[in-house]
Amino acid sequence: xxxxxxxxxxxxxxxxxxxxxxxxxxxxxxxxxxxxxxxxxxxxxxxxxxxxxxxxxxxxxxxxxxxxxxxxxxxxxxxxxxxxxxxxxxxxxxxxxxxxxxxxxxxxxxxxxxxxxxxxxxxxxxxxxxxxxxxxxxxxxxxxxxxxxxxxxxxxxxxxxxxxxxxxxxxxxxxxxxxxxxxxxxxxxxxxxxxxxxxxxxxxxxxxxxxxxxxxxxxxxxxxxxxxxxxxxxxxxxxxxxxxxxxxxxxxxxxxxxxxxxxxxxxxxxxxxxxxxxxxxxxxxxxxxxxxxxxxxxxxxxxxxxxxxxxxxxxxxxxxxxxxxxx
Amino acid sequence: xxxxxxxxxxxxxxxxxxxxxxxxxxxxxxxxxxxxxxxxxxxxxxxxxxxxxxxxxxxxxxxxxxxxxxxxxxxxxxxxxxxxxxxxxxxxxxxxxxxxxxxxxxxxxxxxxxxxxxxxxxxxxxxxxxxxxxxxxxxxxxxxxxxxxxxxxxxxxxxxxxxxxxxxxxxxxxxxxxxxxxxxxxxxxxxxxxxxxxxxxxxxxxxxxxxxxxxxxxxxxxxxxxxxxxxxxxxxxxxxxxxxxxxxxxxxxxxxxxxxxxxxxxxxxxxxxxxxxxxxxxxxxxxxxxxxxxxxxxxxxxxxxxxxxxxxxxxxxxxxxxxxxxx
Numbered sequence: 027x028x029x030x031x032x033x034x035x036x037x038x039x040x041x042x043x044x045x046x047x048x049x050x051x052x053x054x055x056x057x058x059x060x061x062x063x064x065x066x067x068x069x070x071x072x073x074x075x076x077x078x079x080x081x082x083x084x085x086x087x088x089x090x091x092x093x094x095x096x097x098x099x100x101x102x103x104x105x106x107x108x109x110x111x112x113x114x115x116x117x118x119x120x121x122x123x124x125x126x127x128x129x130x131x132x133x134x135x136x137x138x139x140x141x142x143x144x145x146x147x148x149x150x151x152x153x154x155x156x157x158x159x160x161x162x163x164x165x166x167x168x169x170x171x172x173x174x175x176x177x178x179x180x181x182x183x184x185x186x187x188x189x190x191x192x193x194x195x196x197x198x199x200x201x202x203x204x205x206x207x208x209x210x211x212x213x214x215x216x217x218x219x220x221x222x223x224x225x226x227x228x229x230x231x232x233x234x235x236x237x238x239x240x241x242x243x244x245x246x247x248x249x250x251x252x253x254x255x256x257x258x259x260x261x262x263x264x265x266x267x268x269x270x271x272x273x274x275x276x277x278x279x280x281x282x283x284x285x286x287x288x289x290x291x292x293x294x295x296x297x298x299x300x301x302x303x304x305x306x307x308x309x310x311x312x313x314x315x316x317x318x319x320x321x322x323x324x325x326x327x328x329x330x331x332x333x334x335x336x337x338x339x340x341x342x343x344x345x346x347x348x349x350x351x352x353x
Numbered sequence: 354x355x356x357x358x359x360x361x362x363x364x365x366x367x368x369x370x371x372x373x374x375x376x377x378x379x380x381x382x383x384x385x386x387x388x389x390x391x392x393x394x395x396x397x398x399x400x401x402x403x404x405x406x407x408x409x410x411x412x413x414x415x416x417x418x419x420x421x422x423x424x425x426x427x428x429x430x431x432x433x434x435x436x437x438x439x440x441x442x443x444x445x446x447x448x449x450x451x452x453x454x455x456x457x458x459x460x461x462x463x464x465x466x467x468x469x470x471x472x473x474x475x476x477x478x479x480x481x482x483x484x485x486x487x488x489x490x491x492x493x494x495x496x497x498x499x500x501x502x503x504x505x506x507x508x509x510x511x512x513x514x515x516x517x518x519x520x521x522x523x524x525x526x527x528x529x530x531x532x533x534x535x536x537x538x539x540x541x542x543x544x545x546x547x548x549x550x551x552x553x554x555x556x557x558x559x560x561x562x563x564x565x566x567x568x569x570x571x572x573x574x575x576x577x578x579x580x581x582x583x584x585x586x587x588x589x590x591x592x593x594x595x596x597x598x599x600x601x602x603x604x605x606x607x608x609x610x611x612x613x614x615x616x617x618x619x620x621x622x623x624x625x626x627x628x629x630x631x632x633x634x635x636x637x638x639x640x641x642x643x644x645x646x647x648x649x650x651x652x653x654x655x656x657x658x659x660x661x662x663x664x665x666x667x668x669x670x671x672x673x674x675x676x677x678x679x680x
Contacts, residue, residue, distance in 0.1 A: 028542040028543060028559065028562075028579060028652060029542075029615075029618060030542070030582045030585060030614060030618040030619075030621065030622060030653075030654060031581070031582050031618060031621055032581045032582050032583050032621065037617060037621060038617075040582075040620070040621045040624050041617045041620040041621055041624075042620075043620075043624045044619075044620030044621055044622070044623040044624030044625075044627075044642070045620045045623075045642070047623060047624055047627040047640075048608075048620065048623050048627075048640040048641075048642045049640065081617065082615070082617065084615065084616035084617055084620075085616060089616075215355040215356075215357070216355060232355065235355075252355060254358070254359045255357045255358050255359050255367075256359055258357060281375075285613070285615060286612070286613035286650050286652075287357060287650070288356075288409070288411065288612060288647070288649045288650050289411035289412060289416075289644075289647070290364055290365075290368045290408065290409065290411055290649070291356060291357040291358060292357075292371075293367070293368040293369075293370075293371030293372045293375065293411075294357065294358055294359065294364060294367045294368055294371055295357055295371070296371040296372075296374060296375050297367050297368075297370045297371030297374055298371075300371075300374040300375075313374070313375040313376065314375075315371070315372070315375045316676075317616075317644075320615070320616070322615045322617070323613050323614070323615050323652070325355060325613075325650070326357075327357060347679070347680075349643075352674070352679040353674075353679075
C-alpha cells in the first residue's frame with residue numbers, strides 16, 4: 027500500500043482537520059466530529075441541507091458544502107456509514123428553524139443511521155425530511171440500487187431550492203424529482219485500497235475491466251476484456267438508455283472519474299458520450315466532467331444522466347459556490 | 354497499460370474535442386488545432402493571456418481558460434511542447450489590440466516554441482511579452498529549474514491584471530513578480546505511463562518514494578523509503594523555506610495532487626503543512642488543495658508557496674471563473 031498518510035486509523039479525522047484548515051473563511055469542522063459545516067449556517071428560515079456517508083469518495087461530500095448546495099457534510103470512516111450521533115450534530119448545527127433536509131445514498135447503514143439521527147432531531151422539535159438516492163442501474167432490483175455520482179445532482183437541486191427560500195416540503199419535492207429521474211453506471215480498471223485494510227478490495231487482471239462496479243468495489247454486471255473508450259462509452263450509455271427513456275429530454279450529464287483516471291481520459295469518454303446522445307436526439311443542457319464521486323484511487327469512471335424539466339433546469343442554473351461545484 | 358482511450362496517438366485531439374463538447378457556452382476549440390479558447394476572446398483592448406505546454410498535466414492548461422485567467426491554452430502531445438504554429442494560432446485568436454502575454458513553463462522546447470510563435474506574431478504587428486516560470490527548487494541550477502504547479506498562480510496574477518485593464522507591461526510586471534516569489538517541490542510514490550509509450554517512464558519499489566521528482570518523471574533529489582505524511586510535509590516545506598525566505602510573509606499555498614493521489618491524502622498533507630507554516634510565523638492568506646498540475650496518473654503531490662504583497666493579494670482576490678479555479 028503506497029499512501030501519503032500517517033496513522034491508517036486516523037485518516038478521516040486528519041482529512042477533516044486539513045480541509046477545515048485549508049478554507050477557514052468558508053468552512054468549519056464541528057468540534058469533536060468529522061462534520062464539515064458551512065460557516066454561515068444555520069441561516070434563519072432557510073432549510074438546512076445535510077449529506078454524508080463513508081469517506082473515500084472525496085470531493086463527496088464536504089466538497090459540496092457551500093452556497094447553493096450543502097450546509098453540512100458528515101464523514102464516516104472510510105467506506106463506512108457515519109454514526110447517528112455525528113449526523114445528529116450536523117442536523118442541529120444547520121437548523122435555522124425551517125427544518126433540515128437529508129440527502130442519503132441508498133446503503134443499508136447510511137439509511138439506518140440517517141433515520142436514527144432524524145428521530146433524535148425530531149425529539150428536539152427539528153423538522154427533518156430526506157431523499158434516498160439510488161441511481162446505479164448496475165443493480166437490477168430497484169430497491170437495492172446504490173447511490174453513486176447522481177447524488178451530486180440531487181445535492182444541487184435540494185440546495186438550490188433551499189437557497190431560493192423553498193419550504194422543507196418544496197425542497198423534498200425537488201430532490202425527489204431529481205432522484206427519480208437520474209441514472210448512473212460505473213466501470214473500473216483497477217481497485218482501491220482502504221488504508222486500514224492495507225490490501226486492495228478486489229483484483230482485476232491486466233487486460234480486464236469490470237462494468238457496473240460500485241463505488242466501494244461492489245461487484246458489477248460483467249468482467250471482460252478492456253475495450254476502447256468509445257466502446258466503453260457506448261456500453262455505459264446503452265445501459266442508462268435501456269433503464270430510462272431519455273429520448274427527447276433535456277439532460278444533465280456527468281462523466282465522473284473514480285479517483286485515478288486522468289482527466290484526459292474522461293474527456294475522451296465525453297467526446298463519444300456526447301455523440302451518442304446527439305444520435306439519440308437527447309439534448310444536453312449541461313455537462314460536468316471531472317472527479318465528483320470517487321473511490322479512493324480506483325481507476326475507472328461513471329456516467330450519469332438526469333432528465334431535466336423547467337424547474338430542474340432553473341435549479342441547476344442557480345449559482346453554487348463550493349469547492350467541487352461552481353457555477 | 355490500463356487506460357480509457359481509443360488510439361494512443363489521438364488522445365490529445367480527442368481530449369480537446371471532448372473538452373470543447375462539454376462546455377460549448379464558455380470554451381471553443383480552434384478548428385484544426387488543439388487550442389482551447391475562451392469564447393469571449395478576443396476582448397477589445399484587454400491583454401490576451403496564453404499558456405500551454407505538453408498534455409498530461411490536466412487541468413493545466415485548458416482548465417484555466419476563462420474569466421480572470423487564460424484566454425487560450427495550447428496543448429502539445431503528451432509531455433511534448435506544442436508547436437510554434439499552434440501557439441501562433443492561439444496568440445492571433447486572443448489579441449484584442451492590447452497585445453498578448455504568454456505564461457511559459459521553463460522547459461527547453463516550450464521556451465523555444467513560444468519564442469518562435471512570438472516572432473511570428475510580432476511579424477504581424479501583435480505585441481507579445483512573456484514570463485518563464487521556474488518554481489521547482491528540486492533543481493539546484495536556477496536557470497534550469499522546471500515550471501510546475503506554481504505556474505497556476507502566475508496564470509492567476511497575469512489573468513487578473515489583464516481583466517482589470519492592465520497594459521501588457523503591467524501584466525508582465527505582475528506575472529514576473531509572482532514568478533520570482535513562487536517556489537514548489539514535488540514527490541512521487543508511483544510513475545505514470547505515456548499512452549503512446551505504453552510502459553511506465555520510471556519505476557519505484559513498493560517501499561520507495563522520490564523527493565523532488567518532475568512532472569514528467571524527471572529525476573528528483575533523493576529516492577528513499579516511504580515516510581509518514583507528516584514527515585513528507587516537513588521535508589517538502591523545509592526545502593521551500595531553505596530556498597526562499599518566507600518568514601513573516603503573507604503566502605498562497607497549493608497542496609497539489611499529481612493525478613492519482615486521493616484528495617483525502619492531500620488534506621492530510623495540508624494539515625501538517627499549515628502547522629509547520631504557523632510555527633515558522635508564515636501567514637497563510639489563501640490555500641488551494643486539489644489537482645492543479647498533474648502528471649497523468651502519477652501518485653504523489655507537490656507543495657507550492659508564493660509570497661504575496663498587497664498587489665498580489667488583490668490580484669488573487671479578483672474573481673476568476675474557470676473549470677479548475679474559481680473564486
